[in-house]
Amino acid sequence: MEPARHLAAQGWGLTIVPVDGMGRVSAEAVAEAVRPDTALVSVMLANNEVGTLQPIAEIATQLSGSGVLLHTDAAQAVGKVAVNVDALGVDLLTVAGHKFQASKGIGALYVRQGTPIRQILFGAGHERGLRPGTENVPAIIGLGVAAELAARHLAQPGSTLRDRRDQLHGRLGAAIPGLSLNGHPEDRLPNTLNVSFPQVSGQGLLAAASDAVMASVGAACHAGESAPSGVLGAMGLDTTRALGAVRLSVGWQTTEDEITRASDALIHAWQHLATGG
Template sequence: MASLIYLDHNATTPIAPEVLEAMLPWLREGFGNPGSDHPLGRAARAALDRARAQVAALIGATPDEVIFTASATEANNLALIGAARALAERGRHLITSAVDHPSVAAPLGHLAASGWELTVLPVNAEGRVDPADLTAALRPDTVLVSVMHANNEVGTLQPIAELAALARARSAVFHCDAAQSIGKIPVNVDALGVDLLTLAGHKFHAPKGIGALYRRAGIPLAPILFGAGQEGGLRPGTENVPYAVGLGAAAALAAGRLPALTERLTRQRDRLHATLAAAIPGLTLNGHPEARLPNTLSLAFPGVTGRDLLARAPRVAASLGAACHAGATAISGVLGAMGVDPARALGTVRLSLGAETTDAELDAAAAALIAAWRGLTAG
C-alpha cells in the first residue's frame, strides 16, 4: 500500500528530529533531579532553565512567567480553577465561548457546579465571538474570561487582543488557550494582551506529555495540585527535564522558521482548497475565510458523509472534527455552535497540514479525495 499522507496535524504532530536530539542526553546520562545540589542535579536545573527561556522567548514572555505542566489540559485546569479560586472573594462570574475546547469547558463546568456562575458567549456562522457580546456579558463580579486563540476544528482565529482589552478594562483576568496557534502563527502575549496563555507541546513538534502555562507577573493563581514547591509552588512534582527540554527545543525551532512557515502553509492550504473546489461542486468551507490558521481546511463535502469519504481514501489520514471526538457520529459541537446544518456537518472533513507536508503529498491527497467523492456520488 502507498504511504500514508498525514493531514491531521491539529490532532498531533511528529516529534521534530531536532527536538528528539535535544532530548536524548537527558533521557540517558542527564538523569539528575533538578532539585539535587550536585553536578547531575545542577546540570538538570540548567537545562530546565534554558528550556523555560526558550519557551518564554517564543511568546514574548519572561522565563519566570512560564510554568511547565504535563499537558495543555493540565495548564487549562490550573489557569481556570487556579484563577477562579484565587479571585473568589472578588466575584464568581466566569465567561467563555461556545467553541472552546473541552479542556476549558470541563473545568469551567466544574466551577459552575461548585457555585460559580458561567456565561457562554455565542459565535457567528464563521465561528467568531462578537466583542459586543463580551461587553454585554461583563459584570462587576466577572473575574475571569477564557476564549481560545484558534479553533482546533475549523481554524478560526478569535479577536483576542480586542476581547482581552475589554476584559482587562473591567478588571477581569483573561485566559487564552493557544494550543492550536503556537508554532503556526506568531503569538506574543503582550500583543494579545492576555494574562494567562496555554501551550501544548505535541501540537508543535514536541512530545506528548508536556505543556506550559504562561502567567503574567502579578496575576493571582491558586495551586490545584499539592506537594513540594516546584514551578513556583504551582505545579508540584519532580520536573520532567527531558520533555521540558523537548518543549524548549520545539519553541526555538518554531521561532526560527516563523513567519516563513506560516506563508508556506497558507499557500499550500489555499492550493489544496482550490484543487478540491474545482473538482467538487458545492464544496463548502467551514470557518472564517481569512482569519484562520494557515494550515487548516474544514471542508463540507456535499452528498456524502466525511466518514464514508475517508474510508474510500485510506491513504489520507485526516479527521472528522476534533481528534478527541474521533469515532463519534454526533454533530460536532463547534459546527453546531456555528449553526451548520446536520447534513453539512456530517459531510465535514478537517485537513490540517504540517511543517513536513509536501506539495506532492497534497496533490495525491486531493486526487484520492476527489476520486472517493466521485465514487460515492456516482449515479
Template structure:
C-alpha cells in the same frame, strides 16, 4: 507501500529531530533530579530553565519565571480556570467562555458551574468568531475570568483576543486564552494579545506529547490545584519531566526560527488543497472564516456523503479526521459546527484537513486526487 499523506497536524505533529536530540541528551547526560543540589541535579535544573527561557521568548513573555510547565495543555487549562477561581472565589463567582472552546476549557468551566459559579457562554457567528461586544455585554461586577481560545482546533478561526483584552483590562478582569493550536503556526505574543494567562501544547508544534505550559503574567491571582512539593513556583508540584521539557525548549527555538516563513509555507499548501478540491467537487463548502483562520487549516463539507465514510474510502492515501481528535469517534454533530449553525447534512460531510511544515505540494496533489476519487465513488453508490 507508500504511507498515506498526513493531513492531521491539528491533532498532533511528528516529533522534530531537534526535539528528539534534546530529549535524548537529557535522558542520557542530564538525568538528575532538578531539585538535587549536586552536579547532575544542577545540570538538569539548568536544562529546565533553558527550556523555560526558550518558551518565554517564543510567546513574548517578559520573564521566564512566568512560564509554568505542565503535563499537557489540558492540565494547563485546568490550572488556569480552577486556579484563578479558587483564588478569587471569596469575592468573584462568574466565568465567561465561548461556545466553541475545547473540552479542556469547557469541562472545568462546567465543573465550576456545578460548584455554584455563574457561567456565561458567549455565542459565535457563522464563521466561528466571537464578538468582542458580546464578551463585553457578558461581563459582570463579579466576573473573575474570561477564557476565549486563540484559534479553534476544528475550523481554525482566529479570535479577536486583543479587542477582548482591551475590554477586560479596562474592567480589571483576567483573560485566559488557549493557544494550543496557534503557537508555532502564527505569531503568538502575550503582550500583543494582552492576556494574563496563555496555554500551549508541545505536541502541536513538533515536541513530544505529555508536555505543556501555562503562561501566568506576574501578579495574576492564582493558586495550585494539585498538592505536593513546591516545583514550578508552587503551581505544579511533582518532579519535572526534564526530557520532555528539554524537547519543548528545542521545539520553541525551532518554531521561533520558522516564524518569518511559516505562514506563507503553510498557507501555500492549504490553499493549493482548497483550490484542487473546489475545482473538482461542486458544492464543497468551507467551514470557518475565509481569511481569519490558521494558515494550515482547511475544514470543508463534502456534499452528499459522510465525512467519516469519505476518509475511510481514502485512508490508503490520506490520514485525516472529521474533527477534533479529542472527540471525533462518534457520529454526533460537532459542538463547533452546531455553534456556527451547520445543518445536519453539512455537518455530516465535514472533514478537517490540516497541513504542516513537512507537507509538500506532491503530498497535496496525491491527497486531493484521493479525496476527489473517493467522493465520486461514494456519490455514485
C-alpha cells in the same frame, strides 16, 4: 468547555458567549456578557476544528480596567501564527507542546506577573508551587527547542503552510461541486482546512480514503464520534453539512506531491460515494 462546566456544577456562574457563522466571537459581545462578579474570561486563540482566529487583543482592550482576568488557550495557534502575550494583552496563556512538534505530554502555562493563581494539585513545591511532581527535563528541553524551530519557520518570508492549504482547497473545490468552507475565510490558521463534502458523511469519506489520507471529522480528541461537531453546531451549520465536514491539516514538511496525492484520494472517494463513479 469541560472545566467551565465542572465549575458551573460546583456553583460558579457560567456565561457562554455565542459565535457567528464563521466561528468567531465578537469582542463587544464578550464585554457585554461580563458581570460585576465575573472573575475570568477564557477564549481560545484559534479554534481547533475550523481554524478561526479569535480577536483576543480586542477582547483584552474591552476588558481593560475591569479587573477581569483574560485567559487564552493558544494550543492550536502556537507554531502556526505569531503569538505574543503582550500584543494579545492576556493574563494567562496555555500551550500544548505536541501541537508544534514537541513530545506529547508537555505543555506550558504563561502567567503574567501579579496574576492571582492557586494550585489545584497539592504536594511538593515544584514549578513555583503550582504543580507538584519531578519535572520532566527532557520534555521541557524539547519544548524549548520546538519553540525555537517554530519561531524560525514563522520568520521565513512567505507562508508555506498557507500555500499548501490553499492548494489543497483549490484542487478539492475544482473537482467537487458544492464543497463548502467552514470557518472564517481570512482570519484562520494557515494550516487548517475544514470543508463539508456534499452528499456524503465525513467519516465515510475518510474511511474510503484511509489508504492515502490521515485526517479527522473534527477534534482529534473526539475521533470516532458520529454526532455532528459541537463547534459546527455553535456556528449554526445544519446537520447534513456538519456531518459532511472534514478537518484537513498540513504541516511544514508537507510537499506539493503529498497535497496532490491526498486531494486525488479524497476526490476519488467522494466520486465513488456520491455518484457511484
